[in-house]
Amino acid sequence: MIRVLLVDDHPVVREGIRGMLGAEPDLSVVGDAASGPEALALVAALSPDVVLMDLRMPGGDGVSATERITADHPGAHVLVLTTYDTDGDILRAVEAGATGYLLKDTPRAALADAVRAAARGETVLTGRVAGKLLSGMRQRTAPPAAVLSPRETEVLRLAAEGRTNAAIGRALHISQTTVKTHLVRVYDKLGVGDRTAAVSRAIRRGLLPDR
CATH class of the missing domain: 1.10.10.10 (Winged helix-like DNA-binding domain superfamily/Winged helix DNA-binding domain)
Structure with a gap:
């Protein structure tokens, strides 16, 4: 069973994702957080395999939380799930240690497969996101x-x-x-x-x- 922690400041979004992943027999949502600091505390308490992380949240952004999680809890793989796909956002998340970057319009089956891949430590990037990542990095x-x-x-x-x-x-x-x-x-x-x-x-x- 793959243990998943949801991090998003919108309760409706968290409940929607919980419902989608809950239909998968090998995925278990063990907790949810509404901010970066709350996510850090729950990662320490719950030891999830995958953290589905939003980027922009009041009270602590997802990039800072991702950096802390990947540094302090190497067994937890952070998979960004956000509405933002700008080059800068993608680049910051990957450099912070995120193993993947998905948009919130990702279909349920693709999201579940991405969580499984992230749990295995594999890179998870859609074609559009990968293109933006390459573009942003080549500018540096x-x-x-x-x-x-x-x-x-x-x-x-x-x-x-x-x-x-x-x-x-x-x-x-x-x-x-x-x-x-x-x-x-x-x-x-x-x-x-x-x-x-x-x-x-x-x-x-x-x-x-x-x-």
Whole structure:
């Protein structure tokens, strides 16, 4: 059972999401919060697997809460669920450690699948959001601080598209173990701890090619 914490300042939204996820046999909403500080307290108390996080809330924004949660509770994966899809909002959320970014018009089935993927630590970005993330990051210039091999670059490019390790392996005709090995080397070179942060830093440093 995947334990989910809902964070949104609108009670109607929280109840709606609770109803949607409650219909899934493997998902359990263990609590809900109306602000960032309240979310931090509940994450510590409830140890959820996934935190569905709104971005803009009175009393403490979602980005600050995401940064604290990912730093203090590495077992809790933050999945942003918001109405805002500006480049700046997306970039701030990903850099704070969010494993994914969804909009509130996401269909129920897609939302449930995204929660499952986030619980596995996979990157969750829709095509539109991924495009905005790439656009926003390419506007920031920074000299490359690491050199990725062609294969590492290819693996990371596919990871940036939201593909699983299995899907990357099939695309490149390599095993999942080899994919993981390449990703670990990428993390080490970029000084990060997960694929979302690796994609973020690689794009910002110009290490991923335009598609």
